[in-house]
């Protein structure tokens with residue numbers, strides 16, 4: 001099969017205690033180089049194999065999420081986002097969020113977990129626990145992936161990117177770091193021209209980890225090739241670069257445009273699709289300055305961006321406020 005998106009075996013790094021990883025180990029350096037190259041060249045996107053997050057943890061999140069998304073609308077709306085200029089937490093119905101700021105209808109529903117003022121659907125008692133477990137597992141992996149990327153940049157400090165993410169996984173520290181469960185309802189006869197499952201956009205943060213079911217439809221935009229599919233591969237996680245990583249690395253890891261198409265296949269179109277996403281977004285008070293290094297493009301705009309301002313700007317545009 002002609003696979004456009006690189007597949008990287010990260011050799012169960014998740015299950016190794018972070019402090020006991022030997023970053024001098026040639027095997028770890030090889031993984032770091034492959035991963036860095038995959039995110040730098042063309043696709044800005046990679047599949048991770050042997051990521052170590054238990055499949056059961058993922059399928060439980062999909063099952064509990066489905067129970068929530070299939071509740072009546074009036075119940076789901078009790079949990080909708082309260083004020084998108086302040087927090088990213090809560091439920092969004094079809095048509096509420098449009099990620100490329102246009103007047104396109106996105107046929108998706110989401111529940112985002114963000115911040116420390118979290119509320120959860122009481123109708124689905126296990127929702128909170130399973131979401132937070134998978135979120136924590138993703139956080140553990142994020143910090144290891146940041147180390148690999150710092151290594152691939154040949155930086156002495158393997159914690160260079162972690163230092164910029166700061167404490168975003170600590171809920172007592174304000175950040176827009178977010179975990180999202182997404183549900184794309186079966187596409188019915190009321191679909192209109194222009195409808196899409198998720199419109200073209202880049203993510204706002206450093207890295208996004210995406211777990212998808214077997215329906216497909218995700219695509220990334222690759223400069224020389226246009227839109228290319230990122231089909232589901234069982235047992236893998238998809239990693240996508242975001243705006244803050246692009247800024248931090250002076251464009252070396254450019255943010256990757258992506259979207260989700262409605263399947264052309266009639267049978268698949270009538271099926272729902274589910275994903276879980278973990279977006280790593282630095283603490284609110286972090287200013288991201290582009291790194292200076294001979295590897296990087298000296299022409300990159302050196303103006304810093306503030307993490308909160310950037311993510312909030314993107315978020316409010318998506319909700320039209």
Ligand SMILES: O=C(O)CCC(=O)C(=O)O
Pocket residue numbers: 180182198203210212218258259260275277
């Ligand atoms: O669900 C997907 O496959 C992608 C969703 C996405 O890109 C997003 O929510 O930012």
Ligand SMILES: [Fe+2]
Pocket residue numbers: 201202203258
């Ligand atoms: Fe996205």
